[in-house]
Amino acid sequence: MTVVLDRPDRLNAQTPFTWAALRAAGRSLPADVRVVVVRGEGRAFSAGLDRAAFGPGGIPGAPGLPELAAMPAAEGDATILGFQEAFSWLRRPELISVAAVHGHAIGAGFQLALACDLRVLADDATFTMAESRYGLVPDLGGTHPLVAAVGYPRALEICLTARQVDAVEALAIGLATIVVPRASLDAAVADLVAALLSPPPDVVTETKALLLGALDRDRDAQEAAERAAQLRRLRALADRLAT
Numbered sequence: 021m022t023v024v025l026d027r028p029d030r031l032n033a034q035t036p037f038t039w040a041a042l043r044a045a046g047r048s049l050p051a052d053v054r055v056v057v058v059r060g061e062g063r064a065f066s067a068g069l070d071r072a073a074f075g076p077g078g079i080p081g082a083p084g085l086p087e088l089a090a091m092p093a094a095e096g097d098a099t100i101l102g103f104q105e106a107f108s109w110l111r112r113p114e115l116i117s118v119a120a121v122h123g124h125a126i127g128a129g130f131q132l133a134l135a136c137d138l139r140v141l142a143d144d145a146t147f148t149m150a151e152s153r154y155g156l157v158p159d160l161g162g163t164h165p166l167v168a169a170v171g172y173p174r175a176l177e178i179c180l181t182a183r184q185v186d187a188v189e190a191l192a193i194g195l196a197t198i199v200v201p202r203a204s205l206d207a208a209v210a211d212l213v214a215a216l217l218s219p220p221p222d223v224v225t226e227t228k229a230l231l232l233g234a235l236d237r238d239r240d241a242q243e244a245a246e247r248a249a250q251l252r253r254l255r256a257l258a259d260r261l262a263t
Contacts, residue, residue, distance in 0.1 A: 021053045028062025033070035034128045036082035039106035046109030054221055055213050056110065058136055059120040066129025068150060100159055107135035107161045113229040116216050120209045121145045122202055131162030134169070137228070139195060140209050142202040147185040147195060149178050168235055169194045222256060 023045055025032035049056070060066050072079050076086040088096055110117035119125075119133040122142035127150045133139050149166070151158050158166075158179060166175045170193045178185060190196040200208040216224070226249045234242050 021049070021055070022057045022059065025058075025060040025066050028060075030070060031064040031067035031124065032060040032062065032129070033067045034132075035070045035073060035079050036103065037079075039103045042106035043102065043109070046105070046112075049109070049115070054115055054224065055216050056115055056117045056136075057120055057209055057213065058110070058117065058132060059209075060122070060129075064123030064129075065119070065121045065125040065145070066132060067124050068127030068129050074154070104159070104161050107132060110135045111137070111232065113232065114221070114225045116224060116228065118209060118212060118216075120205055121147075122205055124148070126150050127158075128160055131158055131160040134162045134165040135160075138197040138212065139190075140205065140212060141187045141190055141196040141199045142205045143187050143199055144202050145187045145190070145196075145199075147178075147190060148182060150182045152180050153182045223253065226253060 023042070025034070025038070027033060027038075070079065073082070073084045076084055083091075083099065088099060091099065116138065117136040119136035119139045121133050121139055122145055124146055125133050126148045130147045130149050133147070149158055149162070163175070163179075166178070169175075170178070174193060185193075185195065187196060187199045191199045198208060198212070219227075230242075230245055230249055233245060237245065
């Protein structure tokens with residue numbers, strides 16, 4: 021399955037409507053989908069939050085930042101949680117998500133790429149965590165995978181300086197799975213998807229769950245999780261041979 025950000029005239033800038041559509045895509049995902057590719061149409065992956073959201077009533081029918089700031093704490097928390105859910109489903113253990121990134125991935129665009137398990141970058145791709153420029157923090161689930169990928173000191177520097185990270189650096193520090201020429205991006209993603217589809221679905225689910233939990237468990241707990249997962253796999257294989 022491919023999810024396409026399709027506002028090329030706005031460099032795929034995101035709005036609450038974008039996040040509602042992404043959230044709906046995650047909730048309605050067919051059970052047989054094993055790989056989700058996220059890409060942007062036009063010249064960029066995503067230029068981040070649509071600047072219209074910075075003004076009151078700037079996006080008709082959706083709360084701008086002033087309206088969000090004026091909400092009671094519980095309502096504001098629930099609203100941002102809904103925005104985060106647009107991204108968090110991409111980490112579900114039963115599927116692998118791949119961001120195909122070209123051009124700018126700024127702010128929310130960077131965080132959408134970080135929400136994916138793997139990131140295939142064109143050589144013109146750049147990441148920027150621009151929130152600090154506007155007195156804001158990353159709040160769409162991007163901080164955890166950023167720290168996991170590059171470590172706390174580098175993540176702090178990237179967030180607070182709001183500088184561009186180009187494709188070469190992204191590969192060197194662990195933000196990119198692979199970097200290819202722009203013209204080869206679609207082919208590289210297709211090759212990766214084919215490789216990801218080769219293991220049985222249950223193996224993918226068990227392996228992803230083990231790796232996602234590894235940073236939150238100590239070594240003994242992680243080894244116990246490995247044992248439990250392997251025993252489930254052995255029983256499944258034995259059952260298959262017995263039938």
